Amino acid sequence: MASQNAVLHRVGLALALALLLVMPWLLGSYQLRLFTEAVIFSLYAVSYNMLLGYAGLLSFGHAMFFGWGAFSFAVALNHFPGIPLFGAVALAMASTTVMGLVVGVLLLRVKGTPFALLTLAFNALVFAIGIKWHSVTGGDDGLSIACPPLNLGFTALNVSHGANLYFFTLVIVGAAIAFAWYFTRTAMGQSVLLIRENEERMRFLGYNTNVSRLILFVLSGALAGLAGSFYAILNSFVSLDAVSIEMTTKVLLMTFIGGTGQFLGPVVGAFFFTYVQNYLSDLTDNWPLIMGALFIGMVLWVPGGLAGLAAKLSGGRKQGDQDGTLAGME
Amino acid sequence: MGEAAVFFLHGLAYAGLLFLVSSGLTLVFGMMNVLNFAHASFYMLGAYFAYSILYLTGNFWLALIISPIILLVIGAFVERFLLRKVHVHGHVHELLLTFGLAYIIQEAVKLIWGTTPQAMPLAGFLADTVNFFGVVYPVYRLFIFCLSALLGLGMALVLFKTRIGIIVRAAVDDSPMVDALGINVPMVFMGVFAVGAALSGFAGVAAGPLLSVFPGMAGSILVDAFVVIVMGGMGSLGGAVLASFIIGELQSFGVLLFPDFSLALIYMLMALVLVLKPEGLFGEKQ
Numbered sequence: 001m002a003s004q005n006a007v008l009h010r011v012g013l014a015l016a017l018a019l020l021l022v023m024p025w026l027l028g029s030y031q032l033r034l035f036t037e038a039v040i041f042s043l044y045a046v047s048y049n050m051l052l053g054y055a056g057l058l059s060f061g062h063a064m065f066f067g068w069g070a071f072s073f074a075v076a077l078n079h080f081p082g083i084p085l086f087g088a089v090a091l092a093m094a095s096t097t098v099m100g101l102v103v104g105v106l107l108l109r110v111k112g113t114p115f116a117l118l119t120l121a122f123n124a125l126v127f128a129i130g131i132k133w134h135s136v137t138g139g140d141d142g143l144s145i146a147c148p149p150l151n152l153g154f155t156a157l158n159v160s161h162g163a164n165l166y167f168f169t170l171v172i173v174g175a176a177i178a179f180a181w182y183f184t185r186t187a188m189g190q191s192v193l194l195i196r197e198n199e200e201r202m203r204f205l206g207y208n209t210n211v212s213r214l215i216l217f218v219l220s221g222a223l224a225g226l227a228g229s230f231y232a233i234l235n236s237f238v239s240l241d242a243v244s245i246e247m248t249t250k251v252l253l254m255t256f257i258g259g260t261g262q263f264l265g266p267v268v269g270a271f272f273f274t275y276v277q278n279y280l281s282d283l284t285d286n287w288p289l290i291m292g293a294l295f296i297g298m299v300l301w302v303p304g305g306l307a308g309l310a311a312k313l314s315g316g317r318k319q320g321d322q323d324g325t326l327a328g329m330e
Numbered sequence: 331m332g333e334a335a336v337f338f339l340h341g342l343a344y345a346g347l348l349f350l351v352s353s354g355l356t357l358v359f360g361m362m363n364v365l366n367f368a369h370a371s372f373y374m375l376g377a378y379f380a381y382s383i384l385y386l387t388g389n390f391w392l393a394l395i396i397s398p399i400i401l402l403v404i405g406a407f408v409e410r411f412l413l414r415k416v417h418v419h420g421h422v423h424e425l426l427l428t429f430g431l432a433y434i435i436q437e438a439v440k441l442i443w444g445t446t447p448q449a450m451p452l453a454g455f456l457a458d459t460v461n462f463f464g465v466v467y468p469v470y471r472l473f474i475f476c477l478s479a480l481l482g483l484g485m486a487l488v489l490f491k492t493r494i495g496i497i498v499r500a501a502v503d504d505s506p507m508v509d510a511l512g513i514n515v516p517m518v519f520m521g522v523f524a525v526g527a528a529l530s531g532f533a534g535v536a537a538g539p540l541l542s543v544f545p546g547m548a549g550s551i552l553v554d555a556f557v558v559i560v561m562g563g564m565g566s567l568g569g570a571v572l573a574s575f576i577i578g579e580l581q582s583f584g585v586l587l588f589p590d591f592s593l594a595l596i597y598m599l600m601a602l603v604l605v606l607k608p609e610g611l612f613g614e615k616q
Contacts, residue, residue: 052422121597292437
């Protein structure tokens with residue numbers, strides 16, 4: 001049985017990969033752009049779920065990393081003319097990492113509810129900096145960027161739109177998602193899961209739980225920053241919207257609707273949210289009301305999210321907790 | 331000197347509003363361990379209900395009475411039919427629920443009342459100014475401060491001088507024990523949640539004529555109220571009084587002294603408290 005499952009698994013994975021590779025030939029340019037956006041938000045949501053699903057840390061300030069990454073990327077491009085594309089992305093991730101370290105050292109002193117509301121306050125602080133620091137961030141006007149071509153040695157590709165952007169996003173963002181998956185499988189990643197379940201016991205076993213949590217927090221922030229810089233490439237523009245509370249709400253809704261108990265839950269949620277939002281916003285300006293109602297309904301009746309629901313319906317439970325939901329936060 | 335006095339009084343008025351919002355928030359947190367993200371939305375709803383009542387009847391006093399009563403009912407409903415349902419799933423779900431509620435209320439307000447700020451015109455003596463030790467000062471700001479002081483005093487009397495107050499304080503300390511003593515604790519939770527919502531509604535009505543009524547008003551006071559309860563110590567009423575005063579004055583003088591950094595100032599203060607005394611000024615060490 002088990003080997004049969006593994007074969008099915010591999011076939012499914014190969015099919016999904018093949019489908020991803022032929023996407024540009026299946027979709028029109030508008031649809032492809034939407035799909036690319038969903039891929040970027042998948043990384044954003046996966047990085048968020050490393051905190052919420054794996055560490056049991058409920059953050060209301062994830063947009064501070066997303067927006068910080070987006071702005072660092074734009075600032076790097078505008079202030080260092082001639083910087084290669086990867087240089088700007090690397091700078092954005094590096095600056096988000098440093099920021100994650102500073103914020104993490106301050107915030108991880110508290111847990112549970114105080115942590116949740118302090119993340120919100122820090123998000124508000126970063127947003128306030130974004131408005132006030134007009135000379136660097138452009139304030140309310142935002143920053144437009146001209147994305148440099150990607151130098152591959154033998155040729156230079158313009159990756160700012162279309163199929164090139166899609167493949168560039170798929171490779172880099174996909175690799176980041178794969179890395180996040182790999183990380184949760186390592187002893188390091190697993191230890192965070194165990195700390196969530198019983199921190200005291202982990203301490204007795206000799207783990208420095210504060211350091212484990214900080215590493216996870218910083219990594220999650222850096223991945224969100226990477227997602228942010230791709231969001232900047234996608235729009236050729238960065239506005240304060242990227243660092244707003246709305247952007248935090250977005251990732252929270254995506255992750256929870258998708259399901260926090262399984263690794264792919266946030267990816268499901270990101271695609272669901274992006275497409276449903278796109279559909280609803282054509283029909284009505286009040287789409288957030290519908291999305292909010294859906295979210296409340298899920299909190300009340302489907303706490304495991306779409307992925308949890310699917311796992312329950314198919315009868316199989318892979319990873320995640322017994323009922324497909326996250327464990328309570330102390 | 332005159333200018334400083336004016337800014338001090340401005341700070342007091344805002345501190346009053348902040349106290350009305352954060353006292354309910356901190357009591358609910360102390361008792362149910364739920365940080366209610368929708369609490370500031372109750373404040374906003376209070377303001378919008380008052381705006382509509384004032385628009386229809388032209389009577390501010392009627393708005394000041396009816397709007398908090400509507401919020402009392404809404405608060406009881408939210409606790410009984412929504413919050414209690416997700417309680418079994420743990421704190422994360424409770425937080426998520428109130429967060430979702432705040433989101434929905436925000437969008438519903440935009441849908442019903444529109445996004446443009448609405449003014450609430452005052453009439454009678456509330457619209458006057460008073461000569462206060464040589465400083466001409468609007469009566470309404472003093473009224474806000476007196477109203478919140480009065481409500482705060484009433485709350486303190488109920489909490490510390492009545493049997494209901496003893497039960498509430500005991501439930502804040504150890505709700506399973508109170509439950510074991512045969513008191514209907516879920517009922518107490520519902521009551522406190524509803525009264526907290528009504529207090530927030532009072533603050534909303536009072537804030538309407540001062541700050542005008544707009545969909546962003548929930549978000550702006552929510553973060554300030556969070557800073558207040560973190561600084562004061564979560565669950566501590568005395569802490570909420572002191573921290574409201576500090577934040578109110580800091581906001582007021584911050585605008586005067588460092589106009590560009592008044593926002594950052596309160597976060598820095600909070601970060602400082604957090605580093606030096608993570609449990610807050612009056613909080614209990616865990």
